[in-house]
Amino acid sequence: MKKKNVGILIFNEVEVLDFAGPFEVFSRTRIEKGAESRRSEDSAPFKVFTVSVKEEIIIATGGLKIFSDYTFKNFPKIDILVIPGGLGTRALLNNEDVLNWIKSVSNEAEITSSVCTGSLLLAKAGLLDNKRATTHWGAIGALKSINKNIQVVDNRRIVNDEIITSAGVSSGIDMAFMIIENLYGEHVANDTAKYIEFHRSKENV
């Protein structure tokens, strides 16, 4: 099978679980169920990688040091774009290079998604205009303030209105499972949830 490329943006002060949750879920998904299939990439439907603006050690919130796989200069085609959140999004809200990159990758991608305050960046890039969207409960006001025509939803864990946005931090794990369920069926999503022993929030709140 042709694997889909999942590109996750990372930046200084990105919230750890915002990017690590979807990274874990997408990278450990297998079409073939069980634990054995996770020992190889044979039935892995995704190739997951991180992208940063430039080559440097990225310091996530709490001090975790990560090194991206690619930069804005050399990243491969992205089928599923994931924009995580964190306090570091604030510094990027006026970074035209980052906003233009998000807009142009989103235009080519099959799926554009955000976790937590990653939606602030999608909003600033103009991708949420006239759409329903959500974010971390502490940033609902911030999202509304970016553009009055965004229909900000404050009582759902995941909002899918062409662009997929999720609520705070751990919601990104549920969002990744929802994307997998839509692409490959509930059994593939649930089998992967069983592998990582994650209890999905089915009620979407």
Added chain:
Amino acid sequence: MKKKNVGILIFNEVEVLDFAGPFEVFSRTRIEKGAESRRSEDSAPFKVFTVSVKEEIIIATGGLKIFSDYTFKNFPKIDILVIPGGLGTRALLNNEDVLNWIKSVSNEAEITSSVCTGSLLLAKAGLLDNKRATTHWGAIGALKSINKNIQVVDNRRIVNDEIITSAGVSSGIDMAFMIIENLYGEHVANDTAKYIEFHRSKENV
């Protein structure tokens, strides 16, 4: 307040969520509730860092590249030791340097804990002798085979028998919350869970 040092071992082929889950939970805990308190370290009860054998880029499962804060040669005192799992634990089962490090740090630590197959390393280090313990559902047999006198539990998410072991991957997030609840009360754990929008598995299964 004096912060407790949380040391998380990382190694090649460590499972991403095994270390990133507890990293997120401990590093985002604040005694003062709400979202604002997370913007500073003022009421943070923990200082969280990663430790690897030596200075090198660590490649986690799925290819995530991380850089440790400390090595076996220069790590500070560890109050809470977290040993994550992943396929990479297998290569460490006969690594005397790693097993001796775990044993000696555990002896000095207030709390020793593992996520997923991290318990295989605790078992090999002799720390689970005559204790109840758990691991990922796919590794129950492997844990039993290390030492017949370990009382392997296969139906609990967290097992606390002086040493704290948790089941697969995401269970480590619940384990971190349990440790926080025991140290600082349920309100601190639940407020942090609310901040990262994580639904704790209260039933412990």
